[in-house]
Amino acid sequence: MGKVIHTSKVRIDQLERPIRHAFIEHFEEPVVFGMHGGIKQFYGVESDQENPSTLDHIVAGVAG
Numbered sequence: 001m002g003k004v005i006h007t008s009k010v011r012i013d014q015l016e017r018p019i020r021h022a023f024i025e026h027f028e029e030p031v032v033f034g035m036h037g038g039i040k041q042f043y044g045v046e047s048d049q050e051n052p053s054t055l056d057h058i059v060a061g062v063a064g
Contacts, residue, residue: 018045033057 009025018040021030034051035043052060 018043018047019049019051031057 011023013021013023013030015021018033018035020033022033023030032051033054034049035045035047035053036050039045039053039055040047040050
């Protein structure tokens with residue numbers, strides 16, 4: 001097995017659903033997760049605030 005080069009330390013705070021803040025070690029500002037557009041519609045969520053979903057962040061990270 002290879003050598004561990006990094007371990008992410010993240011704390012997730014659930015605010016008013018569906019808004020979540022991810023606090024990542026070494027970064028002062030949280031990453032904000034939520035829902036928008038078709039995702040809110042699919043899950044039947046009503047929220048005035050639109051934020052990128054976790055899926056958006058995953059796609060952006062992989063697409064790099």
